[in-house]
Amino acid sequence: MTSKPMNSESEILSEADEIAALLPWYVSGKISDADRARVDAYAKLHPEVLDHIALARDEADVVFSDNSAIHVPREALLRLQKSVASSPTAVLHGMKASLIDRIGVWLSELTPRQLAYAGTAAALAIAVQAASIGSLLSNQPGSTGYETASGPGSALGQGTFALVAFQPAAPQSTLTAFLADNTFVIVDGPKTGGIYRVRLSNSQMNDTDRDAAIAKLKARSDLVAFVSASGAAP
Amino acid sequence: MDAALDDRALIKAIAGGDAKALERLFTRNQTRVFRYLTRVVRNEAIAEELLNEVFLGVWQSAGRYEGRSEPSTWLISIAHNKAVSALRKKREQSGYDDDAAAEIEDDADTPEVTSQKIDKAAQMRAAMKGLSTEHREILDLVYYQEQSVSEVAEILGIPEATVKTRMFYARKKLSELLQARGIDRGWP
Numbered sequence: 001m002t003s004k005p006m007n008s009e010s011e012i013l014s015e016a017d018e019i020a021a022l023l024p025w026y027v028s029g030k031i032s033d034a035d036r037a038r039v040d041a042y043a044k045l046h047p048e049v050l051d052h053i054a055l056a057r058d059e060a061d062v063v064f065s066d067n068s069a070i071h072v073p074r075e076a077l078l079r080l081q082k083s084v085a086s087s088p089t090a091v092l093h094g095m096k097a098s099l100i101d102r103i104g105v106w107l108s109e110l111t112p113r114q115l116a117y118a119g120t121a122a123a124l125a126i127a128v129q130a131a132s133i134g135s136l137l138s139n140q141p142g143s144t145g146y147e148t149a150s151g152p153g154s155a156l157g158q159g160t161f162a163l164v165a166f167q168p169a170a171p172q173s174t175l176t177a178f179l180a181d182n183t184f185v186i187v188d189g190p191k192t193g194g195i196y197r198v199r200l201s202n203s204q205m206n207d208t209d210r211d212a213a214i215a216k217l218k219a220r221s222d223l224v225a226f227v228s229a230s231g232a233a234p
Numbered sequence: 235m236d237a238a239l240d241d242r243a244l245i246k247a248i249a250g251g252d253a254k255a256l257e258r259l260f261t262r263n264q265t266r267v268f269r270y271l272t273r274v275v276r277n278e279a280i281a282e283e284l285l286n287e288v289f290l291g292v293w294q295s296a297g298r299y300e301g302r303s304e305p306s307t308w309l310i311s312i313a314h315n316k317a318v319s320a321l322r323k324k325r326e327q328s329g330y331d332d333d334a335a336a337e338i339e340d341d342a343d344t345p346e347v348t349s350q351k352i353d354k355a356a357q358m359r360a361a362m363k364g365l366s367t368e369h370r371e372i373l374d375l376v377y378y379q380e381q382s383v384s385e386v387a388e389i390l391g392i393p394e395a396t397v398k399t400r401m402f403y404a405r406k407k408l409s410e411l412l413q414a415r416g417i418d419r420g421w422p
Contacts, residue, residue, distance in 0.1 A: 009399045020422065021402035024373070030382040052421050059408070062358045063377040072268045073282050080260055083290050084253055 015042070019049060023056040160205040161187070162214055164198045165226040175223050182216055197230065237262070241305035248296035256296075259305075260289050266306065266379060267313050273374050274317040274367060280324075284316045291316075307385045310375070314389050321367065354417070361411035369404035376401065 013021060019042045025031035026039050043049040164186075166175065179185070189196030200213040210229060217227040241262065247255035267288055271281035291312050299308055362370060375381045375389065387394045409419045 009396050009403065011399065013399060013402055017402050017422070018398060020405065021398040024376045024401060024405070025383060028376055028380050030376070030380050030385075032382070035383075048420075055419055055421060056405075058355070058358060059373065059405070060377040062355055062362065063373055065355070066359060066362075067269045067273065067374070067378045070269045070272045070278075072264045072285070073278075076264060076268070076282060076285060077257065077260060079282075079286050080289050081253075081257065083286055084256065084293050087290060087293065 016046070020052060023049075023053055024059070026053065027056045027060050158204075159202045160200045160210050160213070161230040162198050162200055162217065163226075163228045163230045164196050164217060164224055166196065167221075167223055167225050170223040178220060178223055182213070184213075184217075195226075238304050238306070242301060245292070245296050245299050245305060245308075248293060249299070253293075256289065256293050259292065263306070263309055264289075267309055270310055270313050270374060270379060271317055274314075274371050275320055275324075280320055284313065284320055287316050288313050303388055304385065306379070307381060307388055310379055310381070311389045314371075357412060357415055357417055358408075361408055361415060364411045365404060365407055368400060369407055372397070372400050372404050373408075 019039055022031065022035050022039055026036065031039075039049070043053075183201075185199045186196050187199045191197070198217075200210065205213065214227055214229055217224045241259060244255045244259040244262075248259065264285065268281055268285045271284045271288075272278055275281055275284065288309065292309070299305075303311070362373070365373070372386065372390075375386050381389065383394050383397050386397045390397065392400075406422055409421060412419055
């Protein structure tokens with residue numbers, strides 16, 4: 001807090017000095033039983049300590065008096081209410097936040113330097129994963145491969161979709177097999193945050209079937225970090 | 235339910251998004267936190283800004299409160315960190331050293347003049363203004379905020395032995411400043 005060196009703090013105090021150091025806590029009452037007994041025992045042998053306790057009481061009186069003269073501005077609570085209302089956390093608390101919301105709030109509350117580090121790390125993870133999934137999809141058996149939004153057969157406007165973030169460490173072979181077994185196809189991504197758009201079915205599923213498909217994705221937490229139902233093409 | 239238990243319940247409610255609980259925690263603790271901040275940064279406008287930041291921080295991080303320390307200690311810890319950052323920023327921007335200024339201010343009057351002008355408590359008050367920020371802070375933490383040795387150590391992020399040593403030198407410096415004003419405390 002100050003630029004001044006305080007090397008004296010590393011010194012070992014004599015017993016008398018240590019007793020003097022304990023007196024403020026002795027006066028405030030926030031002293032351990034052992035330290036209180038130590039002060040009492042020392043005071044019996046060195047009566048001048050009683051005068052030193054009186055000095056500490058004088059210090060306490062002045063500190064208390066000075067503090068008592070400070071008053072909180074009346075509009076402080078109103079100011080806090082305004083700050084809270086406009087904080088990202090309030091938005092998050094106000095709705096049942098999805099993972100993406102939480103990530104957004106987390107990002108918004110980082111300092112610029114933290115954000116830079118987090119952004120770099122996330123970008124690297126997404127880039128590595130995108131390369132892995134891209135190669136995976138081009139060889140995915142039984143699928144049409146990696147379908148971009150503009151690619152043939154992507155049929156972004158048709159079918160039932162989900163937004164999915166895969167686990168960074170998901171084994172490529174396991175992920176391939178899982179997608180193939182369920183006829184899920186990645187049709188777009190990665191978007192911000194490493195999110196992919198996955199087609200669950202070529203047709204419009206009813207709610208029960210869609211929920212069942214999403215449940216299959218959620219059940220594979222070793223492969224899937226996040227999944228959310230998505231409407232048709234954005 | 236004692237105050238600490240009640241504050242713990244409020245912090246738990248805040249972690250769940252209860253804005254009213256935050257307002258209640260603020261109302262219960264605003265005075266002690268604001269006074270701490272004002273005494274450390276020596277500027278009420280900055281202290282008010284920091285007070286807002288402290289409780290906004292509580293709103294955003296209440297879920298991380300593990301309940302191992304007293305709520306009052308946790309709040310003052312947050313306030314301490316905010317104050318340290320504010321003072322550092324102020325020093326970097328202006329090059330102004332409050333501690334050095336305090337010592338200059340302390341020498342404004344000769345001992346004879348000041349002893350005639352003000353009484354013993356006022357002399358003590360004036361001498362305390364000549365203490366460094368660390369020394370004033372530790373006196374406040376113990377005498378007004380009523381924090382134990384271990385709690386002060388937690389707030390300041392230093393070992394308990396260092397807390398005691400800092401307190402010793404704060405009181406010793408106070409005696410020296412009073413001596414310079416013509417008052418012999420008889421200690422050390």
